[in-house]
Amino acid sequence: MNAAIWAHPWDVVDEGPERVAQRLTDLGIDEVNLATAMHSVQTLNPHNPDRKTFFADASVYFQPEEGRYGEITPDVNSTMGDRDWLAEIADGFDDTPIALNSWSATFHSSSLGRQHPDATIESPFGDSLIWGLCPSSPAVQEYGRALTGDLTDRGVFDAVEMELADYQYGTGYGWHHQEWFTRMGPLGEFLFGLCFCEHCRSRATDAGVDVERARESARDGLTDRFEGRVAHDTDVGGWLKAHPAVDAYADVRCDTLAALYDDLSDVVSPSDFGYYFKMGGLGDDRMGVEHSWKHGIDLSSLGDLIDEATVLAYHRDPTVVRDDVNATRTLLDAPVRAGILAGHPIVHDRETLLAQTRAAVDAGADALSFYGYGVVPERNLDWIGDALAAIE
Ligand SMILES: [Zn+2]
Incomplete structure (x- = not known):
């Protein structure tokens, strides 16, 4: 079975791409999903030879071709400076069995958000x-197409994979020292992140939606949640049935994203176009792929546009990993790759990782991706090797 591992470029260049490739081959890994455009992050790098932690503002890890971009241009990572980590890694992997995939969190950038x-x-x-660029904005769409074309035209990727190239979610996957002392719950998260920028409003108006009514209902819904007049575990779908203007407003986003992904799949061709299903939360709070509509993703149209879906099945209980893979296979007409977090806070021992890997394979996953090369300790990498050996 095809197995990939996610990697941040600093861990690969610090250790040396050739050495990393050899090590991964020994573990049974044959692809690397390399971070090329990423949100701000601090990583702990337990086995990095040069640095044990890395701070990065949202940035890209290659030298962009500037003429491609319009109003929004990528920020080059400040630590990388004039180097081109992507080029160094692609060169280093060139004579090895390791294939390279691009992994970008295309619209999740607090740096670009501040500038625009x-x-x-x-x-x-x-x-x-x-933290989130709105996919309804023409400038953001232009940026998405330019970035994707820039990466694809490097000619080094088998697949170009995207994460959070959608409308995201109210808390934006975390921020420094967040102070959210109100329990938002799924409804609060959904409504707070429901975008009312001029582009979203204009698209909804064109679609015949009563935008002001939708916005007023969304505000009222949030205030009701803040004040405890609706429960934290209110079902979002049920609430929307009672608030049809918001429902119709949210629906318009699906058409916008479907059109954008249609463009992006053309830009990515002939490489494969992959999409990650990361629907908020982790562990027990994590939402499954069936919640994708909350990010504006219409699964029925997406199946025709992508070559592979990766479901981030980050859950301690292997039966939930199995259910995640099953649900994705049922809801989406595309090959399904199971993403498995091979470390804390999900996996703390070899047996759990083996059980999760087995569950994903038994549920019919077409491929696997493990998280992640530089952020888990050596012993966890060994567990990945053992898990892959066990399913052979
Ligand atoms: Zn918007």
């Missing part, structure tokens, strides 16, 4: 949510 507040997701109250 007009292009960010805007809460129903009018706040700019700076």
Whole structure:
């Protein structure tokens, strides 16, 4: 079975791409999903020879071809400077069995959000949510196409894979020292992240939606949640049935994203176009792929546009990993890769990783991806090797 591992470029260049390739081959890994455009992050790198932690603002890890971009241009990682980590890694992997895939969190950039507040997701109250660029914005769409073309045309990737190239979610997957002392729950998260930027409003108006009514209902719904007038575990679908303007407003996003992904799949061709299903939360709070509509993703149209779906099946209980893979296979007409987090807070021992890997394979996963090369300790890498050997 095809097995990939996610990797940040600093861990690969610090250790040396050739040495990493050999090590991965020994573990039974044949692909690397390399971070090329990523959100801000601090990583702990237990086995990195040069640095045990890395701080990065949202940035790209290659030298972009500047003429491709319009209003929004990528930020080159400040630690990388004039180097081109992507080029170094692609060269290093060239004579090895390791295939390279691009992994980008295309619209999740607090750096670009700060520079372009007009292009960010805007809460129903009018706040700019700076961690997320809104896919309805023409400037953001142009950026998505340019970035994807820039990466594809390097000619080094078998697949170009995207994460969070969608409308994301209210808390934006975390921020420094977040102070959210109100339990948002799925409804609060959904409504707070429902974008009311000028582009989303204009698209919804064109589709015949009563936008002001939708915004007022979304604000009222949030205030009701803040004040405890609706429960934290209110079913979002049920709430939307009672608030049809919001329902219709959210629906318009699906058409916008489907059209954008249609463009992106053309840009990516002839490489494969992969999409990650990361629907918020981790462990017991994690939502399954069936919640993708909350990010504006219409699974029925997406199946025709992507070559592979990766479900991030990050859950301690192997039966939930199995259910995640099953649900993705049922809901989406595309090959399904299971993403498995091979470390804390999900996996703390070899047996759990083996059970999760087995569950994904038994549920019919077509391929596997493990998280992640530099961020798990040596012993966890060994567990990945053992898990792959066990399913052969
Ligand atoms: Zn918007």
